[in-house]
Amino acid sequence: MTGSATATTLAAGGPVSHDTSDEPRKEGSRQQTSVRQRKRRRGGKTSWCHGGGRCGGQERLDKALASFLSWQQSAEERLLSLEEARLERELQAEERREQREERRAEQERQHELRLFSMLTGVLLAVREGTQTTTQSDPATSPLARFSASLMTTPAPSAPSSSSQPPPEAPTTESIFNQETKKSQLTSGIINMGTSENKLCYDLLHKRLTKPDMLHINPSLLQYSDWRGHAFLREAVAKFLTHYCCSPNPLKADNVGIMIKKYAILIPTPFYGVIIEDLHLYSDVKLFHVPLDCEVGRHNPSYLQHFAFEMDVFGLTIRGVILMNPHNPLAEIYSLKEMITFLEFAKRNALHAIVDEVYMLTVFDESVTFQSVLSADSLPDPQRTHVMWGMSKDFAMAGIRIGTLYTENRDLVEALAKLGSFHGVPGTTQHQVAQLLQDKEWINEEFLPENRRRLKAACSYMTGELLSMGIPFLDRPATLYVWADLRKYLQESSFEEELSLWKCFLRHKVLLSCGQAFCCSVPGWFRIVFADQQHHLQLGQYQQHSQCLLARLFMPSQQFTHSLF
CATH class of the missing domain: 3.40.640.10 (Type I PLP-dependent aspartate aminotransferase-like (Major domain))
Structure with a gap:
């Protein structure tokens, strides 16, 4: 009974083979396939999925690689542009340094030329002063006449060495010669506006260089x-x-x-x-x-x-x-x-x-x-x-x-x-x-000599103003005169006064106009005489003093005849 049941079951299930020799072979094949897949995964030759999944992973990898390459290219371009900018800045800085060096060299050359010109002017002044002293007649030389009235004092019969200025002390006449030559330069301006006393440098030099100082x-x-x-x-x-x-x-x-x-x-x-x-x-x-x-x-x-x-x-x-x-x-x-x-x-x-x-x-x-x-x-x-x-x-x-x-x-x-x-x-x-x-x-040296020189300088200036018919306040004090130049204004206004002042400046003469002193009436000017540069009419030995001073005071061509 048992045997028949078994036969029935086998018949229903189909033919059954009882040969089990193929099972180890199949198991080994599966293990080899798994090993190969692991190797492929380690080598990046496969993905976790088959078919479409493997293709999607490759695309993402390609995109990431392309993005990285693009970023690398842009970074390299930025680095190149920064390097170019740095090189450009260095080139510009080098050009600026070269330009500064050129300007410095040019300024040094100009400075040397100015020094040479000044030295030449001083040497010429000394030479001409020596020639004038030795060749001209003091009785007919304007420079000698004014220098005599300005500088000479009664000398003692036996002057002591201590009463004489030291050999290196410059005299007023030597300073005048230098100032005269400087005033002849194209950029020289005769300053008759600043209230300074420049007549007694020799006296002050002698006193201020004594040992007690x-x-x-x-x-x-x-x-x-x-x-x-x-x-x-x-x-x-x-x-x-x-x-x-x-x-x-x-x-x-x-x-x-x-x-x-x-x-x-x-x-x-x-x-x-x-x-x-x-x-x-x-x-x-x-x-x-x-x-x-x-x-x-x-x-x-x-x-x-x-x-x-x-x-x-x-x-x-x-x-x-x-x-x-x-x-x-x-x-x-x-x-x-x-x-x-x-x-x-x-x-x-x-x-x-x-x-x-x-x-x-x-x-x-x-x-x-x-x-x-x-x-x-x-x-x-x-x-x-x-x-x-x-x-x-x-x-x-x-x-x-x-x-x-x-x-x-x-x-x-x-x-x-x-x-x-x-x-x-x-x-x-x-x-x-x-x-x-x-x-x-x-009391015995400075004040008497200073007053004598100021008086001589003031007399000379006021004499020239009188000769030109210019009114002024005649006062025996200070370092200047208050002169009335209203007749040279086209109209009575401070604008005209300023225009006249600018005209003086164009002629290389600096005066102080009334506006600088809050004067209520236009046309008044302060003229400083206590300055070696006020010898402008004596600055050029070949011309008469009055004509030179009048030319410097000439505000415009229309006043030429009224001034001379």
Whole structure:
């Protein structure tokens, strides 16, 4: 029964082979196929999927490779462009360096040429000066006549060697010869506008090179009282006491304001730099009081009138500025007149700032300058402040030292706080103190000779102005004359005045026009005579002095006949 069932089952399932020898062979074939697939995967020859999957993976790989190659190409292009830009910058920098070197070499050549031209001019001046001295007749030579009037002084019968200038000290005539040649250069300008005294360099050179000036000690090289060293303030106090004829000794401690809507009265014309000086530390306004240039006299009633007008403008007057001798009028005011102004200031509770920087620059023996410090008593000492400096009276514009004397202790303390911005070197203070203490040199050598030379120079200048019919204020003080050139203006306007000033400048002559001094009337000019360059008519020995000066003063061709 069992055998028949088995036969039935086999019959239903089909023929069954009982031979199992092929099974190990099939298993080995499957293992070999798996090994080959793993090798292919390791070698990147197949993908995880068959057919379409394998193709999609290859495309992604190709795209990634193409993207990488594109990025690499763009990066290389950027690197190349950056390298090209760097090379271009280096090339431009090299070109600029070469251009700078060329300009520097050209400037050096031009500088050498200028030095050579100046040296040649000096040598020619010395040679011509020697020839003029040896060949020309002093009685007929304009240069000799003026040099004699300007430089000669009665010589002692037996001059000592100590009274003579050192051999290396340049004389005024040698300086004049050099300046003459420089003025003949195409770019040379005759400066008759800057108020400097250039007539006494030889006197100053002799004094400033003496042994007592060459002194150094530690205190001169250290910080000091910003008001100035005590020895200098003491020297200034004694100097002002003596030359201002003060009835009482001035105090060394007194040697050394305002807010918006405050103002100061000042007569016009006036020294124009005062405007800058006031605006340096404050917002003080200047209220002008016009004067008549032809009369040139301050009048207290004018000041009082304008003081009343200030109330209309809402400004409070706190001070008045007075100059004696005056700049630019060269007017000298008597002590009585100055006291009148100070009394006006006291009545109105004004600070009176008195500028006496030209007090020793008076060259007429018949005229005496009187300082306000010489008064027995000042109307208001606490509001009276006197200024003085070295630049004008001692012909030392390069020595920047100014002084202020006041009895107002509050003002002294306030100015001391500003002194740190205006300190003077200690060695310079020592030299100035030595100079001011040497009254023998000042009284017997410098002042007499300086006044004589200024008088000669002023006489020459005013004589030329008279010969040309040019009106001017004839005053025996300061370093300039106030001349009236209104007849050369086509119309009375400051534009015409400026045009005339520019015409002078085109002719290589520098003057100071009235606008620079806030003059109320156009056409007035300040002409400085205390300069070796004012010898322009003697600068060219072949021409007559008057003709040369007139040519330089000629504003235009239409005035030729009126000037000559």
